[in-house]
Amino acid sequence: MKRGAAKTALRLAAYAALICALLFSLALSHRQSEANRSLRARVDALSELLAGRQAEIVELKERLAANGGGPSEALSPAETAPDGGEDGVWEPAPPKLWTEYRAYQDLYPSLSVRRPEMWFSRNKTVYLTFDDGPTVHTARVLDTLKEKGVKATFFIVGTSVRRLGEEGEALLRRMADEGHTIGVHCDVHDYKRVYASVEAFLEDFNAAFTLIRDITGVRSDIFRFPGGSVNAYNVKIRAALIGEMTRRGFTHYDWNASSNDTSGRATEDSAWSNAVSRAGNANRVILLMHDTKAVSVRALSRIIDTYEEKGYGFARLTNADKPIVL
Ligand SMILES: [Zn+2]
Structure with missing residues (x-):
């Protein structure tokens, strides 16, 4: 008991x-x-x-x-719109992204640039952009731009530079010396490889960024995604990728007009008519062309003349210019 x-x-x-x-x-x-x-x-x-x-x-x-x-003090004078800004307005850039920590944030610690606090939106302006070069056609593009007194933007591919050897390096230096913007496109233009993962993208981007910096001293702060920011290859990593590149201070630019020079049937005439009509009456036109294609290069002078007749001015892209994204 x-x-x-x-x-x-x-x-x-x-x-x-x-x-x-x-x-x-x-x-x-x-x-x-x-x-x-x-x-x-x-x-x-x-x-x-x-x-x-x-x-x-x-x-x-x-x-x-x-x-x-003028613009905010946060922007160095070199990075502001090059020829005045009386016809533009400043708009706030998007807030810095506070992303969840990912191991790739520790890769390439010096791969970052200063993002502007405000964006500049210029009226009646065409931004001529050339992707995938430099190539054997690039010197002619630079000659035409010089002749017309127009500044443009080149989104560079690392393998294109290496393919031309010293000539490629000289072309990059000429772009910088003549006041054009040098942006990053990619190191190796292979969608599957570039968009395999955020880490793969950063590795490729860092290679092109470093190449441009070593040749010209320019730390490119703008870039264009291969295939544009919205493409079939980056679906799974797109949000994380844009978040990471924004976190590092880079700004990307798509386009709202294209000369369609990569089409197999493109001619000098079709490149010209697409280039001048595709954006309709848009106030700001970011025009996509390729200096890998002779048709756009040959049509360039007429493209500039036609836009001038329509009352447009020209400017190079800087990271203070409000992006156009697809
Ligand atoms: Zn491309």
Whole structure:
């Protein structure tokens, strides 16, 4: 009997301990959710305050620009629109992305550039862009641009530079010397390889970025995705990739007009008519061409003339220019 009573007492004590532990954990979780509620309220209040202050900054910068005070001090003069900005407006660039930590963020620690705080939107402007070069046609493109007094943008492929050897390097230096923008396209133009993973993209991008920097001293801060930002090869990694490149300060530019010079049936005439008509009456035209294709190169002079007749001006892209994305 005595052993039975002791057993029951022990069992009761065990139940009591269990109930105590349950009550304690309930009280703890209640306290935690109270604390979380108050933290959330503080985060909300501070976010609201921050948003208000940001709107104030934007307004002040607009007033400054309107008074001829120029762009924000955060932009170095070299990176602002090269020939004035009286016909443009400054718009805030998207906020910095706070992404979840991923191991690829530690790769290539020096692969980052300064992103502008504001974007400039220029009226009635054509941005001529050439992808995939340099090639044997590039010198002619540069000659035509010089003759017309027009600045353009080249999105460079690393293998194209290496294929031409010293001539490729000289062409890159000429682009920089003559005031054109050098952006990154890729190192090896192979969609499957470039878009195999975020790590693969970064490896390829870093190779092209480093090549351009070593030859010209230019740290390219803009780029164009091979195939454009929306393509069938980057579907699975697109969001992470854009997040990572934005985190590193790079800005990408797609296009809203193309000379369609990669089509098998392209001619000098078709390149010209596509180039000047595809954007309709868009205020800003980012025109895609390839200096790998002779047709666009031969049509370039006429393309420039036609846009001038329509009242457009020309500018190179800088990372302060508001992007056009597909
Ligand atoms: Zn390309």
